[in-house]
Amino acid sequence: MELTDLTVRPITGREELSLFSRLPYLLNEELADDLDRGRRRPDGMWVALLGDRLLARAAWWSRPGSSDPLILDILDVDDGLPDASTRVEIGVRLLRAAMPAVVPSGSPLPEYSRFIPPDWRDSADTRRVVEDRMTILERTGARLFVERLRLEWRPGSPLPEPSGRLSFRPLHHDHELPALMTEVLDGTLDAHSRHDLTRMSPAATAARHYEDELARYASPKHWWRVAVLPDAEPVGFVVPAHNGYNPIIAYLAVLPQHRGHGYIDDILAEGTRVLAQEGVPRVRASTDLGNVPMANAFRRARYVNFGREINMTWA
Numbered sequence: 001m002e003l004t005d006l007t008v009r010p011i012t013g014r015e016e017l018s019l020f021s022r023l024p025y026l027l028n029e030e031l032a033d034d035l036d037r038g039r040r041r042p043d044g045m046w047v048a049l050l051g052d053r054l055l056a057r058a059a060w061w062s063r064p065g066s067s068d069p070l071i072l073d074i075l076d077v078d079d080g081l082p083d084a085s086t087r088v089e090i091g092v093r094l095l096r097a098a099m100p101a102v103v104p105s106g107s108p109l110p111e112y113s114r115f116i117p118p119d120w121r122d123s124a125d126t127r128r129v130v131e132d133r134m135t136i137l138e139r140t141g142a143r144l145f146v147e148r149l150r151l152e153w154r155p156g157s158p159l160p161e162p163s164g165r166l167s168f169r170p171l172h173h174d175h176e177l178p179a180l181m182t183e184v185l186d187g188t189l190d191a192h193s194r195h196d197l198t199r200m201s202p203a204a205t206a207a208r209h210y211e212d213e214l215a216r217y218a219s220p221k222h223w224w225r226v227a228v229l230p231d232a233e234p235v236g237f238v239v240p241a242h243n244g245y246n247p248i249i250a251y252l253a254v255l256p257q258h259r260g261h262g263y264i265d266d267i268l269a270e271g272t273r274v275l276a277q278e279g280v281p282r283v284r285a286s287t288d289l290g291n292v293p294m295a296n297a298f299r300r301a302r303y304v305n306f307g308r309e310i311n312m313t314w315a
Contacts, residue, residue, distance in 0.1 A: 003050070003086075003089065003090065003093070005050060005051075006048055006049070006050055006055070006090065006093065007048070007049045007050070008046065008047070008048045008049075008093060008094050008097040008098070009046065009047065009049075010042055010043045010044070010045060010046050010047075010098070010101070011042050011045045011046070011047060012042065013042045014032075014035055014042070016042075016047075017031060017032060017035070019047065019054060020045055020047060020054075020057055020059075022054045023054060023056075023057055023076040023077075023078065024076075025074060025076055026115060027073065027074055027115075030245065031059075034061070037064055037244075038062075038064040038065055039061055039062060039063070039064055039244075040059060040060075040061060040062065041062065041067065043101075043102070044059060044060040044062065044069055044102050045057070045058075045059040045060075045074075046058045046059070046094060046097070046098040046101075046102070047094075048090050048091075048093065048094040053078075054078065055077065055078045055081070055090050056075075056076060056077040056078065056090045056091050056094045057074065057075075057076050057094070058072065058074060058075050058076075058094055058095060058098050059072075059073065059074035060072050060073070060102055060103075060110060061073050063216070068104060068107070069102055069103060069110050070110055071110050071111055071112070071113055072109075072110050072111070072112045072113070073112075073113045073114070075091065075095070075112065075114070075133050075136065075137070076133070077090055077091045077132060077133070077136070078090075079128075079129055079132070084128075084132065087132050088132060088135050088136050088139065091132070091133070091136035092136055092139045092140060095136065095137075095140050096140060099140070108314070109142075109313075109314040111145070111311055111312070111313050112137055112142060112310075112311065112312040112313070113309055113310070113311055114130070114133060114309065114310045115150065115307055115308075115309055116130050116307065116308050116309070116310060117307060117308070118149075118150075118305050118306065118307055118308055120308065130310065134310065134312065137312050140314075141314050141315070142312040142313060142314050143312060143313065143314075143315070144310070144311075144312055145191065145195075145311045145312055145313045146191040146192070146288050146289070146290075146311045147288075147289045147308055147309070147310055147311075148286050148287060148288050148289060148308060148309040148310075148311065149286060149287055149288075149289055149295055149298075149305050149308060149309075150284070150286050150305070150306055150307035150308060150309055151284065151285045151286060151287070151298045151303040151304065151305055151306070152282050152283065152284050152285075152303060152304050152306050153272055153276075153282065153283040153285075153301065153302060153303045153304075154282055154304065155276065155280075155281065155282070157302040158302060159269055159272060159273055159276065159301075159302075160265070160269050160301075162266070162269070162270070163266050165229075165263070165266060166227045166228065166229065166235060166263060166266050166267070166270075167227070167228050167229075167230070168225040168226065168227055168228070168270050169225070169226055169228060170221075170222050170224060170225065170226070171221065171224055171226060176226070177210060177214070177224065177237065177239075178203075178206045178207050178210045179206075180226070180234060180236075180237050180253075180255070181206035181209060181210060181251070181253070182202045182203045182205075182206040183255050183256065184236070184253035184254070184255055184256065185197060185202045185205060185206060186202070186256045187256055187259075189288065189290065189291040189292075189293070189294070190287075190288060190291060191288050191290070191311075193205060193209070196208070196209075213250070214239055214241070214250060214251060217241040217242065217243060217250065218242070218244070219240075219241045219242035219247075223239075223240045223241065223274050223275070224237070224238070224239050224240065224241075225237060225238050225240075225267075225270055225271060225274065227263065227266065227267045227270070234255060235254060235255060235258045235263050235267075236252075236253050236254035236255055236258065236263055236264070236267045237251070237252075237253060237267070238251070238252045238253075238267045238268065238270060238271030238274075239251040239252070239271070240271045240272075240274045240275045240283075246282060246283075246284040247275045247278070247280040247282065247283050247284065248283065248284045248285060249268065249271050249272070249275075249283060249284075249285040252264070252267060252268055252271060252285075252294070252297075254267065264293070264294070264297045265297060265300055265301065268297055268298065268301050269301060272301060283303075285298060285303060286309060289308070
């Protein structure tokens with residue numbers, strides 16, 4: 001295939017959404033709503049075309065009202081192209097043209113995220129799709145950061161009755177959760193938190209996570225729960241929320257001094273129960289593949305591992 005006539009550009013607007021969506025990916029169904037809600041902008045959605053054939057595409061997600069991209073969450077090439085080197089070259093040319101135009105000069109490149117099947121390594125075709133995209137990113141300087149489990153609790157799945165060991169209360173004030181988050185960073189197995197701790201203090205890491213994510217959820221804060229012992233000592237907490245796409249367990253933790261007693265099961269059950277009582281169609285969650293204790297807690301709570309997520313970053 002001759003690539004000298006390859007055109008790389010952003011889409012012109014919503015009228016080209018059907019063009020952008022010619023390549024399949026599970027986020028396609030969200031694109032129109034994302035544009036309407038300001039989570040995507042046409043100038044952050046790029047295509048590589050040969051004539052009228054879409055060969056590759058890339059898109060960045062932003063917070064509503066912000067022009068700064070937060071994550072590169074769509075990168076696709078035409079998997080029907082028979083030559084792997086051609087697929088990779090097209091993707092690399094697309095990213096090298098788009099990234100300087102989308103990411104403000106001097107800003108770090110946003111993390112890459114892709115949702116993939118839970119057994120993606122077991123199928124040659126699925127593995128090729130994932131590895132093609134990873135190779136494209138590696139050619140631009142990115143490296144694998146972490147692989148995560150995507151988890152889902154479905155209505156009808158049993159929830160254990162409260163054990164009676166813990167009570168649950170709402171937060172006393174807005175500053176309580178960041179303070180508890182600071183404590184649970186001691187010994188954390190979460191890759192993003194561990195990375196942040198190499199650059200920031202525990203308090204700064206917790207504050208950033210709280211302000212950049214948890215405090216932004218439009219779902220009610222009275223869903224959030226602090227788990228306490230009979231003497232009112234906090235043991236841990238859970239943050240049930242809605243992220244604009246799904247009901248989620250946004251944060252779940254046990255304080256270091258109370259780990260090893262199985263309290264995580266009580267706390268996760270309470271967070272799931274809060275959302276189940278709202279009549280939600282599902283509850284989503286995620287955790288690092290390497291965070292085995294957390295993954296086991298979700299498994300015991302009847303959460304199904306329905307997918308995985310690949311995160312890659314640039315130094």
